[in-house]
Amino acid sequence: xxxxxxxxxxxxxxxxxxLLITGLILMVAAFALDYRRAMFDYLTMFMWLLSLGLxxxxxxxxxxxxxxxxxxxxxxxxxxxxxxxxxxxxxxxPVVVGxxxxxxxxxxxxxxxxxxxxxxxxxxxxxxxxxxxxxxxLIWVVFYFFLVRNSxxxxxxxxxxxxxSNIRLSAIFTPIFMVTLTIIAIDFMMSLxxxxxxxxxxxxxxxGTLVAAYSALxxxxxxxxxxxxxxxxxxxxxxxxxxxxxFAFNIFWAYIAFSQLLLQWYADIPEExxxxxxxxxxxxxxxxxxxxxxxxAIPFLxxxxxxxxxxxxxxxxxxxxxxVAHYLDLYWLIMPAYDHHSAxxxxxxxxxxxxxxxxxxxxxxxxxxxxxxxxxxxxxxxxGFNFHL
Amino acid sequence: xxxxxxxxxxxxxxxxxxxxxxxxxxxIGALFDTPDEIMDAAGKTTEAGYEEFDVNTPYPVxxxxxxxxxxxxxxxxxxxxxxFLGTTAALLMIGWMSGIDYQNIIGGKxxxxxxxxxxxxxxxxxxxxxxxxxxxxxxxxxxxxWINNPxxxxxxxxxxxxxxxxxxxxxxDKNFNIATVEGFLQSIGGKSIEKINFFEVREDRVRxxxxxxxxxxxxxxxxxxxxxxAYGILRYVLFLPPFDFMWKQEKVLPQEKSTFxxxxxxxxxxxxxxxxRGYIPYEYQGLPDSVVTLLANPLPINAEVLxxxxxxxxxxxxxxxGYYGEGDSRLRGQFPNPPSLHTDKVRQWADGNIxxxxxxxxxxxxxxxxxxxxxxxxxxxxxxxxxxxxLNAKDEDLN
Numbered sequence: 001x002x003x004x005x006x007x008x009x010x011x012x013x014x015x016x017x018x019l020l021i022t023g024l025i026l027m028v029a030a031f032a033l034d035y036r037r038a039m040f041d042y043l044t045m046f047m048w049l050l051s052l053g054l055x056x057x058x059x060x061x062x063x064x065x066x067x068x069x070x071x072x073x074x075x076x077x078x079x080x081x082x083x084x085x086x087x088x089x090x091x092x093x094p095v096v097v098g099x100x101x102x103x104x105x106x107x108x109x110x111x112x113x114x115x116x117x118x119x120x121x122x123x124x125x126x127x128x129x130x131x132x133x134x135x136x137x138l139i140w141v142v143f144y145f146f147l148v149r150n151s152x153x154x155x156x157x158x159x160x161x162x163x164x165s166n167i168r169l170s171a172i173f174t175p176i177f178m179v180t181l182t183i184i185a186i187d188f189m190m191s192l193x194x195x196x197x198x199x200x201x202x203x204x205x206x207x208g209t210l211v212a213a214y215s216a217l218x219x220x221x222x223x224x225x226x227x228x229x230x231x232x233x234x235x236x237x238x239x240x241x242x243x244x245x246x247f248a249f250n251i252f253w254a255y256i257a258f259s260q261l262l263l264q265w266y267a268d269i270p271e272e273x274x275x276x277x278x279x280x281x282x283x284x285x286x287x288x289x290x291x292x293x294x295x296x297a298i299p300f301l302x303x304x305x306x307x308x309x310x311x312x313x314x315x316x317x318x319x320x321x322x323x324v325a326h327y328l329d330l331y332w333l334i335m336p337a338y339d340h341h342s343a344x345x346x347x348x349x350x351x352x353x354x355x356x357x358x359x360x361x362x363x364x365x366x367x368x369x370x371x372x373x374x375x376x377x378x379x380x381x382x383x384g385f386n387f388h389l
Numbered sequence: 390x391x392x393x394x395x396x397x398x399x400x401x402x403x404x405x406x407x408x409x410x411x412x413x414x415x416x417i418g419a420l421f422d423t424p425d426e427i428m429d430a431a432g433k434t435t436e437a438g439y440e441e442f443d444v445n446t447p448y449p450v451x452x453x454x455x456x457x458x459x460x461x462x463x464x465x466x467x468x469x470x471x472x473f474l475g476t477t478a479a480l481l482m483i484g485w486m487s488g489i490d491y492q493n494i495i496g497g498k499x500x501x502x503x504x505x506x507x508x509x510x511x512x513x514x515x516x517x518x519x520x521x522x523x524x525x526x527x528x529x530x531x532x533x534x535w536i537n538n539p540x541x542x543x544x545x546x547x548x549x550x551x552x553x554x555x556x557x558x559x560x561x562d563k564n565f566n567i568a569t570v571e572g573f574l575q576s577i578g579g580k581s582i583e584k585i586n587f588f589e590v591r592e593d594r595v596r597x598x599x600x601x602x603x604x605x606x607x608x609x610x611x612x613x614x615x616x617x618x619a620y621g622i623l624r625y626v627l628f629l630p631p632f633d634f635m636w637k638q639e640k641v642l643p644q645e646k647s648t649f650x651x652x653x654x655x656x657x658x659x660x661x662x663x664x665x666r667g668y669i670p671y672e673y674q675g676l677p678d679s680v681v682t683l684l685a686n687p688l689p690i691n692a693e694v695l696x697x698x699x700x701x702x703x704x705x706x707x708x709x710x711g712y713y714g715e716g717d718s719r720l721r722g723q724f725p726n727p728p729s730l731h732t733d734k735v736r737q738w739a740d741g742n743i744x745x746x747x748x749x750x751x752x753x754x755x756x757x758x759x760x761x762x763x764x765x766x767x768x769x770x771x772x773x774x775x776x777x778x779x780l781n782a783k784d785e786d787l788n
Contacts (some may be wrong), residue, residue, distance in 0.1 A: 258507060265504045268496060306465065388451035 008229065012365045020358025026351025027205035037348060039098040040338040044330045045352035046091055047188060048212070049327060049359060053084030055213025057144055058177055060151075061170035064163070070241055072384035073234055075375055077220045078213070079148050080367040086138045087363065092137065094190070096130055102337070105194045116195055126189055132187055136180040143173045151375055176233075181206055189330075192337035196275040200260045207253040213325040215250055218242040219319035220364070222312050229373050230335075233385040236310040240389065241308030246322060250303070253329075254296040278336050283343045291332050295325040327353055407542065410586040417570050418545035418557040419579025424450045427554035430577045431456040434556065437573060445540075445549040467525055468518045473516030479510040537592050545583050557585070634711035669763060671748055684741030688767045698772030699767045705757060714776045725753055736777050743770045 030038040056078040063071050063078075100106050104123045111117045117124070143179075147169055150162040182202025190201045198204075221242065224230045264272040279288050299322060308314045335343065375381060421427045427444060434442050435458045444453060487493070488501030498505075527533045540546045540557065549555035556579065558570050567584075576580050627630070641647070647655040664670070673681045688694050703712060709719040714730035729735075735743070747766050750756040761769070778786070
């Protein structure tokens with residue numbers, strides 16, 4: 001078949017490793033210069049990579065349980081991105097090592113003098129935190145392993161039984177996915193402000209995750225299409241659907257973000273509003289307004305017309321835009337914990353996203369060398385190619 | 390008589406509804422058998438340079454808009470413009486109402502703020518966008534109330550409504566020529582080629598009936614009559630006797646000053662010594678316990694009374710005294726704990742004493758005379774006695 005094991009060009013690895021090494025050098029320098037600040041930057045990067053990996057795994061499960069066929073030709077892209085999850089086991093180590101810098105509740109001295117933190121101690125303590133992170137990561141990796149194994153076996157064996165067992169796996173995974181994602185969002189980000197809470201926080205991170213996953217899927221699919229690595233039978237309707245879902249989940253993100261704001265604004269309880277005061281004062285106000293524009297207002301208006309979603313160049317640009325916007329979103333969630341008063345941005349912040357993009361490219365390239373870019377044995381593939389709006 | 394009606398009905402049923410057609414040609418239609426054929430035909434028609442043509446299919450055929458080289462419709466832009474109008478209107482409306490016209494302090498919030506205005510803004514955006522899209526679709530695109538397209542009532546449209554795929558080329562096309570078009574349709578594989586003429590009455594040449602004088606006059610009459618009738622009924626008829634009897638009765642309204650009583654109060658207090666129905670005064674009210682030892686329980690001891698006593702006890706007494714009268718209340722800690730009802734003191738009390746405490750209150754416990762009726766209080770006394778007996782059973786109870 002035309003799309004059997006078509007290796008990506010060596011240029012991809014060179015770019016990937018180039019970014020990865022440049023990022024790594026800058027990261028090491030950032031850690032050497034200001035350990036605490038670099039820790040927060042690292043956490044931002046970690047959550048961004050997790051968004052891509054976990055969101056992509058969510059998309060795979062979503063495709064199976066909804067019986068979608070249009071996304072089947074692109075499922076390998078999501079699968080390759082989801083292979084970030086095993087790597088997360090390595091990447092989480094610096095977060096655990098540097099916990100003392102990130103989370104105030106790890107300091108027994110602080111907890112002792114704080115009634116609220118004492119009350120939260122049974123949940124927010126170092127041991128339980130590490131246990132939760134390990135269990136959640138393990139669950140994801142296990143589901144990733146089985147889902148992808150079935151999908152890849154299908155390439156050679158071509159039997160629908162694998163699709164059936166993957167549907168069952170996805171149905172089990174989806175509720176677990178929501179719960180574990182919420183736990184990790186609360187642990188890794190909300191507990192940076194242990195006195196603040198928002199019950200919609202998990203959904204907020206989930207919405208951002210799906211935006212990131214769809215954007216990455218769109219970006220990579222467009223790039224592969226341009227380089228002729230995907231089948232010629234993939235048409236504009238496929239890309240239109242991706243752009244549409246990117247657009248839809250971006251609105252969903254804005255909806256969730258606004259729901260949180262509206263309720264906390266109305267209730268006006270000091271233990272909820274203080275976080276909004278932090279991000280609405282000094283230079284954080286600029287970041288907040290920028291986030292509204294970059295993550296919602298501009299993509300909303302740009303992605304609305306049909307012509308943008310069927311134009312691959314514009315779609316590619318918007319996918320990159322949304323990935324940057326998601327990084328900004330995480331920066332806005334995490335960095336105020338580093339400095340309540342001013343949004344820091346300097347050369348130290350540059351290395352981390354470079355490293356993250358490098359990791360994604362290198363892993364994608366490695367995966368694409370071994371596996372077909374299109375799931376050739378999937379029974380849904382044919383109807384996926386024939387997809388028309 | 391019935392025969393006549395039957396005949397008339399038959400006549401109506403058999404009447405020829407077919408409209409007369411004029412000699413002027415409207416379009417030429419051809420039928421195709423499969424979606425692929427019609428797709429191909431549409432492509433060829435576009436290539437041949439025809440612009441005024443249309444395709445009728447029994448169900449939507451994917452990719453037809455591309456085959457026909459249709460441009461994007463104005464729907465998206467229309468919806469966007471009207472949606473944006475909705476956004477603006479909502480913000481202006483909320484801004485004017487809560488910011489200027491009717492300022493209210495709610496929870497110390499500013500008179501006008503963006504967050505609470507967002508939901509209504511969203512609603513109005515969707516509402517205006519949606520309504521305008523649907524309304525403009527019906528009037529501009531579907532050109533209602535014109536309902537008689539010349540394609541109606543032709544073999545062509547009947548076939549495409551069931552299982553054939555049709556393509557018509559309109560006579561208004563600039564390359565239109567009967568012979569060439571017929572030849573062309575045949576060459577691309579069209580079957581049952583049909584010439585379709587205009588109806589005798591051409592709707593597109595008649596002014597739309599919306600602006601017809603008779604229609605507007607009828608509308609005006611209906612509007613005026615409805616409004617006047619509704620106004621008349623609500624304003625006058627409802628205030629005619631007998632509908633106004635209740636309204637005009639002699640009565641004292643709240644806060645109304647009396648011109649009859651010297652003190653000016655309209656509401657009179659009851660005459661001194663007035664007793665409500667079924668009320669038996671309690672002459673020991675406020676007296677110490679010792680005076681009431683001789684008061685006897687008027688109720689018999691039977692299952693019904695005890696069940697009543699238990700129900701009342703559980704409702705009114707158990708929150709503090711506990712279900713078994715041991716002073717282990719559900720509200721423990723929030724009030725001073727009441728003493729147990731199983732102390733020697735209470736067990737040796739006369740029934741009258743317990744009744745007196747319930748009626749009169751004691752220490753922190755307030756009077757329950759208002760909440761619990763007299764009989765129920767005596768039933769509770771029986772029940773307390775049963776509880777006491779239960780915790781201090783005698784040998785004979787075991788039999």
